[in-house]
Amino acid sequence: MSKLMKAVDERTRLAGANRLEVLLFSLGKDKKTDRSEVYGINVFKVREVMRVPDITHAPDVPTAVEGMVSLRGAMIPVINLAKFCDVETETPPEILIITEYNRFTQAVLVHSVESILRLEWTQVKVPPPMMANRMGGLITAVTELTDDRIVMILDVEKVLADTGDFGNDPSLFEGIEALNTAATVLFADDSVVARKQIETTFDRAGIKHVSAKNGKEAWLQLDELAKRAKRNNKPVSEYVAAVLTDVEMPEMDGYVLTKKIKNDPRFEGVPVVMHSSLSAEANKSIGHAVGADHYVPKFDPQELTDALRPIIEKWESERATQEQDISAA
Numbered sequence: 337m338s339k340l341m342k343a344v345d346e347r348t349r350l351a352g353a354n355r356l357e358v359l360l361f362s363l364g365k366d367k368k369t370d371r372s373e374v375y376g377i378n379v380f381k382v383r384e385v386m387r388v389p390d391i392t393h394a395p396d397v398p399t400a401v402e403g404m405v406s407l408r409g410a411m412i413p414v415i416n417l418a419k420f421c422d423v424e425t426e427t428p429p430e431i432l433i434i435t436e437y438n439r440f441t442q443a444v445l446v447h448s449v450e451s452i453l454r455l456e457w458t459q460v461k462v463p464p465p466m467m468a469n470r471m472g473g474l475i476t477a478v479t480e481l482t483d484d485r486i487v488m489i490l491d492v493e494k495v496l497a498d499t500g501d502f503g504n505d506p507s508l509f510e511g512i513e514a515l516n517t518a519a520t521v522l523f524a525d526d527s528v529v530a531r532k533q534i535e536t537t538f539d540r541a542g543i544k545h546v547s548a549k550n551g552k553e554a555w556l557q558l559d560e561l562a563k564r565a566k567r568n569n570k571p572v573s574e575y576v577a578a579v580l581t582d583v584e585m586p587e588m589d590g591y592v593l594t595k596k597i598k599n600d601p602r603f604e605g606v607p608v609v610m611h612s613s614l615s616a617e618a619n620k621s622i623g624h625a626v627g628a629d630h631y632v633p634k635f636d637p638q639e640l641t642d643a644l645r646p647i648i649e650k651w652e653s654e655r656a657t658q659e660q661d662i663s664a665a
Contacts, residue, residue, distance in 0.1 A: 355454065355455065355456055355457065356378055356379070356380070356454075356455055356457060356460070356584065356589070357378070357379040357380075357452050357453065357454050357455070358376040358377065358378060358379065358452070358453045358455060358479075358487065358489060359376060359377050359378075359379050359382050359385070359433070359449060359452055360374055360375070360376050360449065360450040360451050360452070360453055360487060361374075361375055361376070361377070361431070361433070361446040361447070361448065361449045361450060362374060362375070362446065362447045362448050362449075362450065363375060363417055363418040363421060363423045363425065363429075363446055363447050364418060364423065364425035364426075364427055364429070364447035364448075365425060365426070365427075366423045366424060366425065367424045367425065367426065368424055372447075373486075373488065374450070374481070374485050374486070374487045374488070375417075375446075375487065375488050375489070375490055376453070376479075376487045376488065376489040376490070377433065377435065377489065377490060377492060378489070378584055379452060380584065381435050381436060381437060381492065381613070382433060382434070382435060382436075383434045383435065383436045383441070384407075384433075384434035385431065385432075385433055385434070385449060386431070386432050386434070387430065387431065387432070388429060388430060388431065388432050388445065389405050389432065390405070391403045391404070391405055391414050392404050392405070392406075398498075398499045399419055400415050400416050400417075400419040400420035400495075400499055401413060401414065401415055401416075401499055402414040402415070402416050402445060405432070405443060407434065407443075410441065412434065412441055412442060412443050413442050413443070414432070414442075414443045414444075414445060415442060415443070415444050415445065415495060415496075415499055416429065416444075416445045417429075417444050417445060417446055417490075417495070418445070418446075418447065420495055420498070420499065421474070425447065427447065429445035429446055429447050430447060430448060431445070431446050431447070431448055431449050432444070432445060432446075433446060433449070435492055437492065437493060437496070437613040437634075437635075440496065440635075442496060444492070444495070453479075453481070453487070455479060457551075457585070457586060457587060457588060457589045457592070458587055458588070459479050459480075460477045460478070460479045460489065460586040460587065461477065461478050461479065461586055461587065462477065462478075462526075462549060462550060462586050462587065463475045463476070463477065463478050463488075473491060473494050473527070473528030473529070474490060474491055474494050474495070475488045475489065475490060475491070476489055476490065476491035476494075476526045476527060476528075476586070477489040477526065477586040489586075491526070491527050491528065491529065493527045493529045493530060493613070493634075494527065494528060494529050496529075497529045508533075508635075508636075508637050508638075509536060509537065509540050509637050511638060512537065512540040512541055512637060512638060512641050513541070513641070513645075514540070514541060514542040515541050515542050515543055515641075515644075515645065515648050516542035517542060517543060517544070517577075517648045517651070517652060518544070518652075518655075519543065519544065519577035519578070519648050519651045519652070520543075520544040520545065520546060520575060520576055520577060521538065521543055521544070521545050521546075521576070521577060521578045521579070521580055521644065522545070522546045522547075522548065522554060522557060522558065522561075522576050522578075522579050522580070523538075523545060523546075523547055523548070523554075523579070523580035523581070523611070524547070524548040524549070524550060524551055524553065524554035524579075524580070524581045524582060524585060524590070524593065525547075525549070525581075525582040525585070525611070526549055526550050526582065526584070526585045526586060527582070530582065530611075530634060530635075531547055531549075533635065533637065534547075534580070534611070534640070535547070536637070537637040537640055537641060540637070540641075541641050541644070543644065543648070546576075549585075550585040550586050550587050550588060551581065551585045551587065551588030551589055551590060551592060551593035552586075552587040552588040553587075554579070554581065554588075554593055555588060555593055555596055558576065558579070558597065558603065561575040561576050562600075562602040562603065565602075566602075572602055572603055572606060573605060573606060573651065573654070576606060577606070577607075577647065577648065577651040578606060578607045578608070578609060578644065578647050578648075578651075579593075579597060579606060579607070579608045579609070580608075580609045580611050580640075580644075581593050581594060581608065581609070581610055581611065582610075582611055582612055582634075583610060583612040583623070584612070590610055590612070590623075591622065591623070591626050594608045594610065594623070594626045594627050594628050595626045595627060597627070598626070598627030607629040607630070607647050608627065608628050608629055608630075609628065609629060609630040609631075609632055609643055609644065609647070610623040610628040610630070610631045610632065611632050611633075611634055611640065612631070612632075612633070612634060613633070613634045613635070629647075630643050630647075
């Protein structure tokens, strides 16, 4: 266990290099399939790994929520991942993984942890559409081990959304001022929960939007927009006023996407806003180091809107100036 935690503590040096470390774990042998599948979670989001302590069980909670534990004075909800994933096992879970997502801390019960796997994001693939649709977005990425086993990387944000009000509270969107702009923002996020919240936020704010499920898909869309702008002899900003990107995404992460945008003269002047549940100062520093104009924590629609407002206002002002110049000519 200490070796695992040492690796967790060293994780930050991988950021910005399109690389990640994934904590591999098992939910136990499923009685329905007689198999023990391998799952993964990005080590960036793992705060602690420990043996299961005493869990205080509470009434009137979702089936997969076991209760809560006290960790250094903080009360943390505990989610049984096997129950959530409908895995029926004969042996109880033995390990508690403490995860941290932005301002949220929670624990997940697993059967066992295996190792930490270091990967290039290019080795992490989007799951087949049939699997992604059937699991409702729970599996956000997959990768293959050298022994031919397939690792399914879970979207813990989806787990939290389905076991509580995480990201779904309607009050989160109250008070969002409508910008009603003609500007279009392209956003990239591999989490179905995050994409849904971003779309709701943009719809409330009156911001046109185009979505992508990962950095690679976003880059391909941006490349097509740049080509269209060139054919029509217009600035790229006519088609994309800003880019909003998650950090952790299969095939191409947000750090690499940001560097590609900032190093391509076609996108000069197009702001990039990083939108991540990795809200530590170290992650923000890395984001700014690769060229991000802003770094906004996830699951705060008001803060996201506030970060985009000056960008949109600047875009509107520049567009008005361009139209005046054209009229004067």
